[in-house]
Amino acid sequence: MSDIADAALAYAGVKRIEWADRAMPVLRQIRERFAADRPLAGLKIAACMHVTTETAGLIRTLQAGGASVALAASNPLSTQDDTAAALAHEYGAAVYARAGTDRELYYRHIHQVLETGPDLVLDDGCDLINTLHTDRPDLLGTVKGGCEETTTGVIRLHQMVREGALWFPVVAVNDTATKRMFDNRYGTGQSTLDGIVRATNTLLAGRTVVIAGFGYCGRGLAERAAGLGARVVVTEIDPVKALDAALQGYRVLPMAGAAPHGDVFITATGNRDVIRPEHFAEMKDGAILANSGHFDVEIDVAGLAEAAVEVRRGVRPHADEYVLPDGRGIVLLAEGRLVNLVAAEGHPPAVMDMSFADQALTCAWLATAYPNLTPGVYEVPAAIDTEVARLKLASMAVDIDSLNAEQEDYLSSWQHGS
Template sequence: MSDIADRSLAYEGVKRIEWADRSMPVLRQIRERFAAERPLDGLKVAACMHITTETAGLIRTLQAGGASVALAASNPLSTQDDTAAALVEEYGAEVFARAGTDREGYYAHIHQALETGPDFVLDDGCDLVNTLHTDRTDLLGTVKAGCEQTTTGVIRLHQMAREGALKFPVVAVNDTDTKHMFDNRYGTGQSTLDGIVRATNTLLAGKTVVIAGFGYCGRGLAERARGLGSRVVVTEIDPVKALDATMQGFAVRPMAEAAVEGDVFITVTGNRDVVNADHLAVMKDGAILANSGHFDVEIDVRALSDMAVEVHHGIRPQTDEYVLADGRRLVLLAEGRLVNLAAAEGHPAAVMDMSFADQALTCAWLAASHASLSPAVHDVPKEIDTEVARLKLASMSVSIDLLTPDQEDYLHSWRIGS
């Protein structure tokens, strides 16, 4: 039995789901293919994902392929209650999610999704897989395989695999080019700044924006912040990524130095305490703190709370002001959670089209191939990534060259010299 906030919101949810679907032509094509081929017939899928209009497109595609789906939220602040209602009332999925639920409710919903006894699991941050391996080991024997679609989740899965703790194969959907290159770079880059602007209505032109982490997400953020007229400072622990940022013209500093300069701070590292008490102690009055990494540990919110003599909650939507003893005010967005989903709507549907196409095709591949895979972290087959890119280009009316037979022979021969 689903647990959602308000079933009467279904009509509004359907309208928004259909709007997003217009920008997801690749997933629509796969849905039509799944409806004809039924690659997931009779399978149960449990998913822990952001419950947004774009995710609804994936759920409908899995259902078209014959799967029954139970869905829990991967972040309490990202759940769209109207989308959840539409999935239950109009599309026949089981959904366990309410916007703004507390930590206890969050994990209760994950447990409810697992109670369906899934054959496959789809995760966004590894909380569902972690729960299976800690609290619900009784269900491990029935789970055939899974997918993970975040950098943070893949890191956790690799740690589990190294320790021999992972009990079934999981595919790192996050690591496909059509996911991390576009979802992380273009999606996170745009939607994070969208969330910050919606929450604060600040002008980014002329501001110093400090971006912690220069992976695909950080790179996308830096490009877009610069495009809006910001001076961008990057902090990094990886010499290669720091060099990349430097060669692209961004200032690179340790956070201890950047903390004094910044007007807006955005964390996208996947690690904890990236902005800590020492950094908070030297920040400017009015500095804005936002996180776009998966978990709410990158900004030390507890330290910020301890330092504050007064807190003004909700001065704007998803905006809290912490007043320090010396009178400085630091502004925390979305409680330190994912600002692009809590204060905005997450990635544009056109970006999620590719990510969820990867996810859907990988599920179909797993249904046929899981028995041959070991309990480890596996890559998505290259042909799936290529097919998604091909379909996306076709939907955009973009044509590319094809190799001639002579070119194919040349590339596959070592005997032809200069």
């Protein structure tokens, strides 16, 4: 049973999924291993993730491991209807996802995947886990554990732990080194700018790009924007991250100070109302606003609409212009949602190869480790992180050194002098 837009799109979805699979060699190797070992045999998995060709690779890997999978969309505007159709009609997953659904149907789909009574849950933003705890606590007793893919979701999970609200162990896949390095930094850096350029056809060279937040995503955005010739300004609330940005040569300002200078503004903080009406009031005519944080709360879209005297919808695909009383126009991309997944295709498959490899191996680990875990937020086991990096290097034909016996002895003993 699924709820998708058009089953006739399945063939087109299969072709796109197969294309993405070519660039995901690590996940392919894990899928072959899972098919032989069946580490997830008999388990039911409920997932709330972006319904994209890359996610299809993960779903197929979990199925190869013996799991039955029900998938809901973690963002209505990122859903690829052909991918949803292919997963439902060619690959045997239960899929509840349609592009452009409203909030009511979005949560109905989340409830539908929970109706399967999952053993494991995979989340991207914590909406699935939140709904499970608030609306379906009757199902909590059967859930053995879960994984969370995003910074925003991990923040929410830690809040749940502090309040004693989390009922089962959840692994913060977002925080593993391979995911942060490859997905957050290189994936977000490239795909966000890809979305902005597709939506606006803007030349970034010589423009001032203001990046709110200098975590792993913000660093990647700054590097890629600077590489394209942009002048980069960073806004931060964390003194250590702000210092890091300054020492890397970026100008660091409060958002109030950056607002008059920016040509393009990108939010990547995980918090709400990062760009507000007082900032809109200072922006240039034609300033472009884009969000790369998980939820559509980082830019105060309601405040922008209230300040505008006219909204020109669709001035370009995924671009709306808000005209202020003095005639200045501010261009909002993707309705304030994830610009890389709405106006572009999200991270390239080669990036998600590592993130979803982390997810798949962590699910297999949870399937046996859960009896020894108490409710809380856990890191991905170091051995999984190392294995994913090793497999990725091998797929890239990159060799590295190894320690000899004397070196291992030196590093493991405190008795060696200088």
